[in-house]
Amino acid sequence: MKIIKHLISALFFVLGIQFGNSQNISVDEGYSPQTLVEDILINSSCANVFNVSVSGGNFATGEKSFGYFDATGTTFPFQNGIILSTGKINNAPGPNSYLSDDGGSMGWDGDSDLNTALGLSNTFNATILEFDFIPLGNKISFDYIFSSEQYLTSPSSNQCNFTDGFAFLLKRNGATTYENLAVVPGTSTPVKVNTVRGPGTICPPANANYFDAFNDANHPTNYNGQTKVLTAQADVIPGETYHIKLVIADEGNYRFDSAIFLGGGSFNFTIDIGDDRLISSGNPLCQNETLLVDATQVGATAYQWFQDSIAIPGATNATYTITSVGDYVVEINYGPSCQTTGTIKIEYADVLTIDENTFSLCDSDTNQDGKTAFNLDNIKNSLFTNLPTNYVISFFETQTSTTILPVNYTNTTAYNQTIYARVMNIQGCYTDYPVFLKVNTFDAIVTDKELSLCENDILILDAGSGFNSYTWDTNPPQFTQQILIASAGTYKVILTNVNNCSKTKTFTVEASSTALIEDIICNDFQENNTATIQISSASLGDYEFSLDGSNYQDSNIFTNLAPGEYTVYVQDKKGCDIAFETFYILDYPKYFTPNGDGYNDTWFIKNLDKSNLENSPINIFDRYGKFIKQIFGESEGWNGTFNGNQSPSNDYWFEIKLTNGQSIKGHFSLKR
CATH class of the missing domain: 2.60.40 (Immunoglobulin-like)
Incomplete structure (x- = not known):
């Protein structure tokens, strides 16, 4: 980083005529401490400043670590002011081309008050500006920028916690401890390199919204980075004596100089005439409300009130009653050439416009009793068109209730109930607003159906009459009471009644066919x-x-x-x-009677041809296994004779030889 800065320094020397000195700040070591404070920092005839002292580095060359700076015509935020540095202020002007790294091996000590304020024990190279003053108003403030070579764009990880320190220490006469005014706004955190740093390096960002930039070579100062313009402020008692000590020092060693730039003329004595009354902070004035503001100050000779930078005719008293929106300023004169001011910004709470205050839901359970759960967060977001974002709405069952309703609230009065939205801010400008909850029901009984669809048939699905609308889940959707289907499946239809409440009816259609x-x-x-x-x-x-x-x-x-x-x-x-x-x-006759009467005279088996057994041989045997006769299914059967002679009455056996090699056996009787 610093090698690059030396190279760039040479480049800027060559191109100096083109860029010109006006791009960079200049410094002047010739101002006395009293002049720096009275004429540069405060620059007001009201100033009552004394006991001014400055201390810093005792450089052999006679150069100083404090003085005046002029930034006229540059991009630096202040036009002029005071600079306090941990090195030579002659190294402060840009471009940012080399490392300002002064104060080593010269016995330049740190500061014990700074150590106490920041919890340190190892500060070096302290530059201190301190003085006593008596404030006219009840508030002081001044603007500053912290710049440092320790804002590295390519640091190593062990450099992330190296940070120079500074403090603006204030104490009332007789007090034993200081208050540090150089803190991150809204906190008690001291402003340092590692507490205000932007993103983009391996070091973690911190309070990045207060960091200005890591500087390239073309910058009005010779520092690697700086904060934005910050304001130090404190409440004080008019007429009391205070001591302020502005101190900056290196931490750990003399390396990597830092500086504090104090804006010229920014040290102000002002009057606190009350908090701003803003919608954004939740404390605006209510409609038709007035506010009495009192700016009374001891020793004041005249007052003038302004609204939006315009003098209010006749408003020349210490008090003024505000009745309308505006930025108000009171000028307080302590003689012909001494003046302080007080400011207050006033806004009025808007008249809330109701967007919607009736909310309807359908009863979501099966008993349809007119009660269901309302999401009050959803209602809250829909209630008003112009509710400020930081205002709180809570809901109550009655206007006198103090019990906030839960986010998921089930109405306790069936079908219709009024609850109340209470809009709460610091002032309590708003009354309760009625909110009407309505629960609609779907009383028709809806039952699912199981149907079958025969092969090659078309089936009509009928959702039933009496509904306002029908929505079938077909592709594409259909919107009629009946639909025709040609395939099995599950079909659903949303039925919606006149109350815009819905139920779903399901048809389960199974495929069926004629048996094969x-x-x-x-x-x-x-x-x-x-x-x-x-x-x-x-x-x-x-x-x-x-x-x-x-x-x-x-x-x-x-x-x-x-x-x-x-x-x-x-x-x-x-x-x-x-x-x-x-x-x-098939079965065989259990007997036959071959007596010539024309009835049951032969033995045969019917319908063998129906089972394709007509060609199967049937062998008949007597009880001793003697073969008697062979017949076939299509023959007339056995007439009860053997070799032309009548066979005696007895039991006979048969066997049918099947074509698959199996056989059927049985026996029957011959009766004469």
């Missing part, structure tokens, strides 16, 4: 003949089964079936078409 009979498995030739109806997995539905088309069962198995022809009916419970199919139960 895949197979009928018959277990026949048994004591308990059964049939099992198998439905294809591609069938969508909940089915029931019947053998007569009237009486249905959930089971797909029929039992105890007599031999014969059957038709099975499969019905979808959700109303799709009925599927049907014929099947046969």
Whole structure:
């Protein structure tokens, strides 16, 4: 950083004619301490200043660490004033081209009062300006800028806490302790490099809104950075004697000089005539309210009040009654050439404009009792069009109540209730405003529905009549009481009544189809003949089964079936078409009577062809296993003879050879 500054110094020397000295401040060491205070810092005929002293570095060259500066024609915020430095003030003028680093090895001590004020023990190179004064007003103030070489743009991490210190120490005559006026506004934190610093370096920013800038080479002073213009101020007692000590010093060692610039003519004695009454601070005057302001000062010879910089005719007393908005100033004269002032800014609370004071909600629970939860924060934000941001609104059930209602408030009076919004600020300018809560209901009973949709069908969904609007969640949305659908799914419709309250009705539509009979498995030739109806997995539905088309069962198995022809009916419970199919139960005769009467004269098995068994051979045996006869399904059967002779009455056995290699065996009786 400093190598660059030396190079830039050479560059500015070469280009000095182009830039000119007017770009940088100049300093003058020839002013006496009394002149610096009376004519430069205070510059007022009202000044009552004495015991002025200045101390600083005893440089062998005779140069000083304090003096006058002139910034006329530069960008520096002050035109002139006093400079107090921890080095030679001749190094203070810009450009910012080299390191001001004076005061080493010369026995230049620090200051014990500064150490006490800042909690330090290791200050060096202290420059001190101190004097006594007697204030005319009850408040003093002056403006200053703190500049330092320690505002580094590229510091190392161990440099972040290095900081020179300064203090503006004030005490009343007879007091034993000082008050430090050089603090971050609104705090008790002393202003230093590490308490007022901007962002952009590895060092953390602190109170950055009071930091001005890190300086490049083209700056009116030879310091790396500075604060913005800050104001030191204190309350004082008019006529009392005070001592003020302005001191700056290096901390830790003599390195990296710093300076305090005190604005010329900025040391003012003013009168505190009261706090500003502002909307932003919550203490404006109420509508039609007046304010009596008293500026009475001992020794004053004349008063003149001003409103917005215009003298108020006839307002020449020590007191004045304010009746309207404005910036008020009172000039207090103590003779022909001594004058102090007091200021106060007045605003009036606005007449609040109600934007909305009736709030309606729908009853959100199932009992529809006219009570529901209101978010009072939402109501607060909608109530007025011109409520100042720092005013507080609280809600109460009655105008006399002191119990603030919770943010989520459920009305206690069904359907309609009035609560009160209380607008609170310091002055209490506003009365309670009624807020009307209205709860609407949705009394119609809404039930969800489950429906089925048959294959290739179109279904009408009907949300019911009597509602103001319908909003279906279809894509795109539909807004009619009925809609047509061609696919299964979940369909929702928002029903809105005349009170603008809504409920949602859900239709759950399941796909269904006519049953596809895949197979009928018959277990026949048994004591308990059964049939099992198998439905294809591609069938969508909940089915029931019947053998007569009237009486249905959930089971797909029929039992105890007599031999014969059957038709099975499969019905979808959700109303799709009925599927049907014929099947046969086979069985063999348990006996036959070959007596020539034309009835039951032969033994054969019916309907074998219905099960594709007509070509299966049936072998008949006597009880001893002797082969008697072979017949087929399409033959006339066995007539009870063997080799032309009648076989005796007895039990006979048969076996049907199936095409799959299995066989069915049984026995029957021949009766004569």
